[in-house]
Amino acid sequence: xxxxxxxxxxxxxxxxxxxxxxxxxxxxxxxxxxxxxxxxxxxxxxxxxxxxxxxxxxxxxxxxxxxxxxxxxxxxxxxxxxxxxxxxxxxxxxxxxxxxxxxxxxxxxxxxxxxxxxxxxxxxxxxxxxxxxxxxxxxxxxxxxxxxxxxxxxxxxxxxxxxxxxxxxxxxxxxxxxxxxxxxxxxxxxxxxxxxxxxxxxxxxxxxxxxxxxxxxxxxxxxxxxxxxxxxxxxxxxxxxxxxxxxxxxxxxxxxxxxxxxxxxxxxxxxxxxxxxxxxxxxxxxxxxxxxxxxxxxxxxxxxxxxxxxxxxxxxxxxx
Amino acid sequence: xxxxxxxxxxxxxxxxxxxxxxxxxxxxxxxxxxxxxxxxxxxxxxxxxxxxxxxxxxxxxxxxxxxxxxxxxxxxxxxxxxxxxxxxxxxxxxxxxxxxxxxxxxxxxxxxxxxxxxxxxxxxxxxxxxxxxxxxxxxxxxxxxxxxxxxxxxxxxxxxxxxxxxxxxxxxxxxxxxxxxxxxxxxxxxxxxxxxxxxxxxxxxxxxxxxxxxxxxxxxxxxxxxxxxxxxxxxxxxxxxxxxxxxxxxxxxxxxxxxxxxxxxxxxxxxxxxxxxxxxxxxxxxxxxxxxxxxxxxxxxxxxxxxxxxxxxxxxxxxxxxxxxxxxxxxxxxxxxxxxxxxxxxxxxxxxxxxxxxxxxxxxxxxxxxxxxxxxxxx
Numbered sequence: 244x245x246x247x248x249x250x251x252x253x254x255x256x257x258x259x260x261x262x263x264x265x266x267x268x269x270x271x272x273x274x275x276x277x278x279x280x281x282x283x284x285x286x287x288x289x290x291x292x293x294x295x296x297x298x299x300x301x302x303x304x305x306x307x308x309x310x311x312x313x314x315x316x317x318x319x320x321x322x323x324x325x326x327x328x329x330x331x332x333x334x335x336x337x338x339x340x341x342x343x344x345x346x347x348x349x350x351x352x353x354x355x356x357x358x359x360x361x362x363x364x365x366x367x368x369x370x371x372x373x374x375x376x377x378x379x380x381x382x383x384x385x386x387x388x389x390x391x392x393x394x395x396x397x398x399x400x401x402x403x404x405x406x407x408x409x410x411x412x413x414x415x416x417x418x419x420x421x422x423x424x425x426x427x428x429x430x431x432x433x434x435x436x437x438x439x440x441x442x443x444x445x446x447x448x449x450x451x452x453x454x455x456x457x458x459x460x461x462x463x464x465x466x467x468x469x470x471x472x473x474x475x476x477x478x479x480x481x482x483x484x485x486x487x488x489x490x491x492x493x494x495x496x497x498x499x500x501x502x503x504x505x506x507x508x509x510x511x512x513x514x515x516x517x518x519x520x521x522x523x524x525x526x527x528x529x530x531x532x533x534x535x536x537x538x539x540x541x542x543x544x545x546x547x548x549x550x551x552x553x554x555x556x557x558x559x560x561x562x563x
Numbered sequence: 564x565x566x567x568x569x570x571x572x573x574x575x576x577x578x579x580x581x582x583x584x585x586x587x588x589x590x591x592x593x594x595x596x597x598x599x600x601x602x603x604x605x606x607x608x609x610x611x612x613x614x615x616x617x618x619x620x621x622x623x624x625x626x627x628x629x630x631x632x633x634x635x636x637x638x639x640x641x642x643x644x645x646x647x648x649x650x651x652x653x654x655x656x657x658x659x660x661x662x663x664x665x666x667x668x669x670x671x672x673x674x675x676x677x678x679x680x681x682x683x684x685x686x687x688x689x690x691x692x693x694x695x696x697x698x699x700x701x702x703x704x705x706x707x708x709x710x711x712x713x714x715x716x717x718x719x720x721x722x723x724x725x726x727x728x729x730x731x732x733x734x735x736x737x738x739x740x741x742x743x744x745x746x747x748x749x750x751x752x753x754x755x756x757x758x759x760x761x762x763x764x765x766x767x768x769x770x771x772x773x774x775x776x777x778x779x780x781x782x783x784x785x786x787x788x789x790x791x792x793x794x795x796x797x798x799x800x801x802x803x804x805x806x807x808x809x810x811x812x813x814x815x816x817x818x819x820x821x822x823x824x825x826x827x828x829x830x831x832x833x834x835x836x837x838x839x840x841x842x843x844x845x846x847x848x849x850x851x852x853x854x855x856x857x858x859x860x861x862x863x864x865x866x867x868x869x870x871x872x873x874x875x876x877x878x879x880x881x882x883x884x885x886x887x888x889x890x891x892x893x894x895x896x897x898x899x900x901x902x903x904x905x906x907x908x909x910x911x912x913x914x915x916x917x918x919x920x921x922x923x924x925x926x927x928x929x930x931x932x933x934x935x936x937x938x939x940x941x942x
Contacts, residue, residue: 278660331908336915338911340658341907344859345908345911349905349907352897352904353901355900360599479725486719524734524738527733527734528730528731530730534727534730535727537719538720538723541713545713546713
């Protein structure tokens with residue numbers, strides 16, 4: 244069996260999933276139930292892809308650094324949709340789960356609607372599929388020769404480096420800074436936070452918007468692994484990242500391992516289908532594996548799970 | 564007396580908030596259409612024409628407004644069932660986001676077991692309905708059981724089940740039941756479609772959806788269950804405050820499983836009426852968006868059975884009429900989903916709209932008061 248390939252593909256899937264889950268952790272630790280990661284990642288990726296198309300047409304060339312512009316645009320796009328989500332949840336006091344579904348429906352609808360309007364206007368072709376250039380991949384010399392885990396250092400996408408840096412930063416902010424401490428208090432005991440003179444709603448607002456940015460980054464990374472974007476790109480990785488963070492007990496370092504678990508179980512099942520020489524139909528049967536595993540694992544672990552105490556409740560000063 | 568007047572008032576505001584949501588949505592949708600340089604009235608007329616509620620300029624032979632209208636009714640049927648399912652879950656404080664999956668599995672099994680067989684309609688129809696009831700109910704009960712026994716949130720379980728169902732049915736459709744040309748599943752036999760086909764009225768052909776009668780019965784059954792029966796009272800109590808319900812001696816876990824099972828049952832009926840009454844085949848690995856739109860419908864319908872019926876009627880106009888509208892007015896078909904999304908956004912903010920109305924009401928009252936009271940006006 245091709246262990247290098249399992250390692251490479253697993254990491255390429257696990258890292259974007261991990262950064263999206265971090266977004267979910269930020270939002271949920273601040274007390275806002277987060278179901279809209281799926282919408283953020285897709286909409287962010289759409290904004291990134293459409294930026295590439297517009298710039299490419301304007302310049303008549305497609306240089307390599309366009310990938311980084313796309314990533315930046317995706318982060319901003321995710322944040323834009325998150326702004327709407329935060330507005331609904333905090334200002335308009337919608338139920339958080341319903342707001343999440345609204346954002347997901349709106350994201351899919353807006354993406355297909357806007358992509359048929361904009362790509363038609365820019366490229367003159369009526370298609371909702373946006374073709375992107377193939378991302379460069381790097382192999383680290385030396386480390387990539389290590390047996391078994393060498394695959395982790397081969398053919399790495401540039402996003403892997405960005406995600407690792409951002410994730411480390413996110414971990415530091417959440418656990419080592421005053422802002423992070425307050426954010427975590429927002430989900431457990433918002434009233435004591437309020438008594439300490441912190442504006443709980445503003446804090447939650449910032450957490451949701453940050454979640455949108457993280458998800459946008461993850462979404463763009465997923466999009467570049469297949470090198471094109473279409474409204475069919477909403478395949479539920481956002482939901483999977485929510486499963487990863489619940490399985491990871493709302494904790495960044497644990498969630499890192501659960502994301503890796505999802506990534507490698509997926510690449511392993513793909514390789515298994517290849518190895519056994521089965522037809523491509525059977526890969527569907529094996530694609531079920533991460534979801535079945537999640538349910539089985541949750542049956543054993545969710546008794547010990549401790550979600551943030553005030554998760555899903557609107558902050559009301561008058562309530563104790 | 565006071566109680567009665569409160570009741571009248573709450574039912575009025577229950578109508579006012581959805582009404583305002585609808586008006587706001589139409590305004591926003593009109594602005595989007597205007598930005599595209601199209602006429603909003605043409606667009607809305609296109610939706611109505613596509614749903615058989617307004618006359619099209621011309622029709623094909625033997626077709627008429629009635630044909631479109633009954634075709635609209637056949638997609639309305641699963642929408643009513645699905646929104647009732649979401650509604651019942653919400654009443655018990657459960658969020659059934661997995662309606663699409665709970666539609667697909669019963670639809671798939673009914674197609675495979677009954678749809679491809681040679682059973683006559685009078686045997687096939689009841690069998691299909693029973694498969695919908697049992698399979699949907701079992702899926703719902705499983706989700707409820709996982710929540711009750713293992714403390715796994717129903718949203719997580721239903722999302723995982725959605726994927727598992729869509730991949731596994733996708734595998735079987737691709738491997739055993741695929742049409743060689745379309746790659747979708749083979750269409751089900753005429754006799755097992757939940758339609759009384761080939762009716763004529765005034766020389767116009769139409770197909771009558773059998774499921775619609777069941778759906779209307781379900782609406783009133785749900786209303787009776789929630790308003791008049793002990794089971795409904797318990798479910799409401801669990802949804803309003805589960806600690807209070809437990810203190811009152813209600814078996815919270817049992818009712819969670821029961822409510823989820825009933826929600827799944829309704830979703831199952833939505834599935835069989837969709838896949839064997841409207842679509843007649845299945846696209847592998849695709850969950851229908853109707854399953855998610857039904858959440859919008861349930862919220863817009865104020866989480867009440869009759870509200871769900873009226874909200875379904877409205878939202879289905881956009882979904883059904885979009886194809887005709889798009890080909891005749893030239894606005895992309897996806898605007899239907901955008902409108903549904905905006906509608907859902909406004910109706911989800913119902914509490915804020917209500918509070919704003921109350922604030923405006925107070926402001927206008929104090930204004931009127933200040934006119935009669937000069938002292939207050941000076942201050």
